[in-house]
Amino acid sequence: MGRKLFYDPILSADQSISCASCHSPFNAFAHTDHSLSHGIQDQIGQRNAPALFNLAWHESFMWDGAINHLDVQALAPISHSKEMASSIQDVITRLNSSSEYRELFFKTYHDSLISSERILKSLAQFQLTLISANSRYDSVRQGKVEFNLQERNGYHLFIKHCNSCHTEPLFTNHQFKSNGLSVDTTLNDYGRWNITKMPSDSLLFKVPSLRNLSYTYPYMHDGRFNKISQVIDHYSNGIDRSVNLSKELNNPILLSSNEKVDLISFLLTLNDKAFVFNPKHQFPKKSINFSQVFKIKII
Amino acid sequence: MTQLILLDSISNVHYNRIEFNLGTDSLDNVSGAMSGDLDPIHGMYWTWQSGYINFKLEGSSKVCPSRNHEFNFHIGGYLYPFTSMQRLVFEVNQSSDLSFNLDLSKLISIHHLQNEFNIMSPSEKSLLFLKRIVDCINLSK
Numbered sequence: 001m002g003r004k005l006f007y008d009p010i011l012s013a014d015q016s017i018s019c020a021s022c023h024s025p026f027n028a029f030a031h032t033d034h035s036l037s038h039g040i041q042d043q044i045g046q047r048n049a050p051a052l053f054n055l056a057w058h059e060s061f062m063w064d065g066a067i068n069h070l071d072v073q074a075l076a077p078i079s080h081s082k083e084m085a086s087s088i089q090d091v092i093t094r095l096n097s098s099s100e101y102r103e104l105f106f107k108t109y110h111d112s113l114i115s116s117e118r119i120l121k122s123l124a125q126f127q128l129t130l131i132s133a134n135s136r137y138d139s140v141r142q143g144k145v146e147f148n149l150q151e152r153n154g155y156h157l158f159i160k161h162c163n164s165c166h167t168e169p170l171f172t173n174h175q176f177k178s179n180g181l182s183v184d185t186t187l188n189d190y191g192r193w194n195i196t197k198m199p200s201d202s203l204l205f206k207v208p209s210l211r212n213l214s215y216t217y218p219y220m221h222d223g224r225f226n227k228i229s230q231v232i233d234h235y236s237n238g239i240d241r242s243v244n245l246s247k248e249l250n251n252p253i254l255l256s257s258n259e260k261v262d263l264i265s266f267l268l269t270l271n272d273k274a275f276v277f278n279p280k281h282q283f284p285k286k287s288i289n290f291s292q293v294f295k296i297k298i299i
Numbered sequence: 300m301t302q303l304i305l306l307d308s309i310s311n312v313h314y315n316r317i318e319f320n321l322g323t324d325s326l327d328n329v330s331g332a333m334s335g336d337l338d339p340i341h342g343m344y345w346t347w348q349s350g351y352i353n354f355k356l357e358g359s360s361k362v363c364p365s366r367n368h369e370f371n372f373h374i375g376g377y378l379y380p381f382t383s384m385q386r387l388v389f390e391v392n393q394s395s396d397l398s399f400n401l402d403l404s405k406l407i408s409i410h411h412l413q414n415e416f417n418i419m420s421p422s423e424k425s426l427l428f429l430k431r432i433v434d435c436i437n438l439s440k
Contacts, residue, residue, distance in 0.1 A: 072332055120331075124331075
């Protein structure tokens with residue numbers, strides 16, 4: 001039921017936007033091609049929708065950690081005026097008017113009460129099934145295959161320069177860091193500071209996982225970089241040192257152009273095609289009624 | 300309008316101290332989707348940032364320079380330093396009924412609506428407002 005809710009625009013005020021509108025399975029549940037994600041009536045939001053996987057290991061959600069539990073995360077997009085512009089009360093009303101959902105709630109919870117707790121927990125349970133652990137990197141760790149020379153060089157560079165924040169095997173330490181991005185003055189988004197109001201949290205954002213990065217462009221909280229090479233260039237010579245910079249970035253990351261290529265070849269081993277194309281995570285297709293198909297053929 | 304909450308299951312008891320929490324504790328704030336009184340459908344849960352709204356007062360007043368003279372006070376937050384749950388302790392010597400009253404007209408009058416009419420996130424302002432709420436709780440026999 002969580003999957004059905006995730007893909008159903010019934011959650012939004014005009015029934016046009018589903019969770020999957022900004023969290024597409026084919027983009028590792030991120031939103032590509034848009035630096036900032038867009039919601040109801042083509043309104044543009046403030047941030048790039050993050051990819052969704054391995055959420056069971058997260059201690060907080062959203063780029064600024066505004067949400068403390070996966071259960072209650074869905075309340076944010078459901079209620080936001082630029083996302084689904086609805087409310088959990090209205091979602092309950094819409095679901096209650098659907099006999100299909102009443103039946104589904106009965107099957108799931110053994111009575112047909114449609115409550116916010118059940119809706120939210122179903123959505124969370126589906127999202128918890130989104131586990132990415134079948135990349136080439138994972139196969140190497142399992143001893144099934146070996147890195148090629150370029151990937152191995154890239155891995156050593158990764159361990160030296162990136163692993164302290166993008167810590168393997170999840171490729172994030174789930175902390176808030178400033179990675180030296182200057183403020184976009186069209187947004188003035190100060191990240192974690194919005195939540196804690198502490199000056200030391202200004203411009204800190206949650207460290208995203210690097211898994212599935214080919215599927216999840218553009219990069220950073222405001223989607224300012226379209227290509228992985230731009231991200232590498234940012235770390236090697238684009239850091240703004242005036243912005244509560246994370247101590248891990250105090251020393252410049254010096255990479256030759258060959259090393260950049262090697263690093264990228266390692267990062268590409270984090271793409272998990274089996275996860276991205278897993279039909280269990282995709283839009284729930286109605287099962288085909290073969291007797292009807294057969295009848296049509298006879299006629 | 301008066302909202303009366305009666306606790307009538309504890310009559311005929313002598314008591315010398317009353318303690319209670321004003322607001323939800325931090326555990327309730329980090330435990331995911333809840334039902335009953337803590338169900339977010341009651342409008343006492345923030346959606347953009349996790350946490351319960353412990354006190355909500357909305358209305359309008361001619362002194363507010365805001366749109367339609369509206370004021371909105373949503374007081375909550377469980378994270379340090381803007382923790383909004385208050386443990387209230389009253390030393391009493393009592394065997395008869397006791398009433399706790401929240402004097403809203405006093406709250407409005409000490410708050411200066413013309414200067415501050417929107418508080419809707421955990422902050423220094425919400426802590427100050429919370430202190431005023433506590434100052435407006437009185438006991439009567």
